[in-house]
Amino acid sequence: MMYDELVAITENRKVNQDYWKLSFHSPKLAQGVRAGQFINVQLEKNSDPFLRRPFSYYRVVGNQVEILYEILGRGTQLLTYKQKGDQLKVLGPLGKPFTAKMGGARKRILVAGGVGVPPLVFLAEQTAVDYLLIGCKSKGEVLPKKEFARVKAKVMYTTEDSSYGTKGFVTVLLREIIDREKNPKSIFIQTCGPHAMMNAVMKLASEFGIEGEASIDERMACGVGACLGCMVKTRDGYKTSCIEGPVFQFGELVHD
Numbered sequence: 001m002m003y004d005e006l007v008a009i010t011e012n013r014k015v016n017q018d019y020w021k022l023s024f025h026s027p028k029l030a031q032g033v034r035a036g037q038f039i040n041v042q043l044e045k046n047s048d049p050f051l052r053r054p055f056s057y058y059r060v061v062g063n064q065v066e067i068l069y070e071i072l073g074r075g076t077q078l079l080t081y082k083q084k085g086d087q088l089k090v091l092g093p094l095g096k097p098f099t100a101k102m103g104g105a106r107k108r109i110l111v112a113g114g115v116g117v118p119p120l121v122f123l124a125e126q127t128a129v130d131y132l133l134i135g136c137k138s139k140g141e142v143l144p145k146k147e148f149a150r151v152k153a154k155v156m157y158t159t160e161d162s163s164y165g166t167k168g169f170v171t172v173l174l175r176e177i178i179d180r181e182k183n184p185k186s187i188f189i190q191t192c193g194p195h196a197m198m199n200a201v202m203k204l205a206s207e208f209g210i211e212g213e214a215s216i217d218e219r220m221a222c223g224v225g226a227c228l229g230c231m232v233k234t235r236d237g238y239k240t241s242c243i244e245g246p247v248f249q250f251g252e253l254v255h256d
């Protein structure tokens with residue numbers, strides 16, 4: 001079931017140098033939500049900016065929904081000006097979630113970066129996960145420890161400038177973990193973040209025959225399969241990221 005609700009903001013604050021957190025209360029938009037799903041937010045009552053902006057669910061506690069966002073352009077900048085009590089029109093829950101339950105004794109590794117961090121923190125809160133690997137440019141992106149209070153996985157960071165955690169790209173850590181694993185095929189990877197990061201993760205996975213899922217957060221407009229603005233190339237032809245994704249199996253995706 002999908003709803004287009006007018007919600008009142010309960011909190012909107014900066015959590016570190018790069019991320020803001022926005023919360024609102026909505027029984028309908030909170031019900032049965034799973035990590036990987038998203039909402040499409042209308043930023044202003046008038047039509048400027050015209051298009052809604054998609055954001056992953058970051059956390060759902062009872063009827064309280066949280067999103068975690070980075071300022072990338074005008075829309076997300078506008079969102080930072082919103083205050084407690086201001087209203088937003090929110091469409092959701094949208095999209096197919098990450099696989100939550102996994103058969104057998106599989107080791108689950110989540111690999112996140114940038115705007116891909118929120119859905120994977122949510123997944124690590126909802127399910128049993130071994131590692132949550134997060135790649136950043138610098139320490140400014142590192143989330144306060146309390147943001148991981150509900151996460152049981154081992155959380156590890158890499159920074160490109162070595163200001164926090166391991167130096168380098170997040171695939172450095174991923175490779176170390178894979179190399180230590182006796183049976184790499186028992187690993188299952190779930191990833192969300194910049195395309196270059198996810199491509200590197202999928203390349204590494206295919207070297208070792210590792211399966212996984214990637215959330216392809218294409219730019220979106222309608223969010224409901226009508227505009228065809230979010231097409232993703234798959235082995236079965238083009239698919240809409242908003243309806244048939246955003247989560248796809250590694251094996252489904254075609255890389256140009």
Ligand SMILES: Cc1cc2nc3c(=O)[nH]c(=O)nc-3n(C[C@H](O)[C@H](O)[C@H](O)COP(=O)(O)OP(=O)(O)OC[C@H]3O[C@@H](n4cnc5c(N)ncnc54)[C@H](O)[C@@H]3O)c2cc1C
Pocket residue numbers: 038053054055056057067068069070071072073074075076077115116118119216217218219220246
């Ligand atoms: C399914 C989905 C889930 C998302 N979840 C989150 C989230 O949890 N937190 C969050 O901060 N952002 C998330 N995003 C990205 C978010 O929607 C964009 O950052 C936002 O729409 C940018 O709006 P803007 O007006 O600020 O920037 P614009 O002016 O529209 O764009 C500014 C810059 O951001 C880039 N950009 C825009 N959209 C994306 C995108 N989807 N991926 C990468 N770069 C983009 C543009 O290419 C441009 O360089 C998600 C996107 C999708 C499709």
Ligand code: FES
Pocket residue numbers: 219220221222223224225226227228229230231240241242243
């Ligand atoms: S965003 Fe319109 S079809 Fe996907």
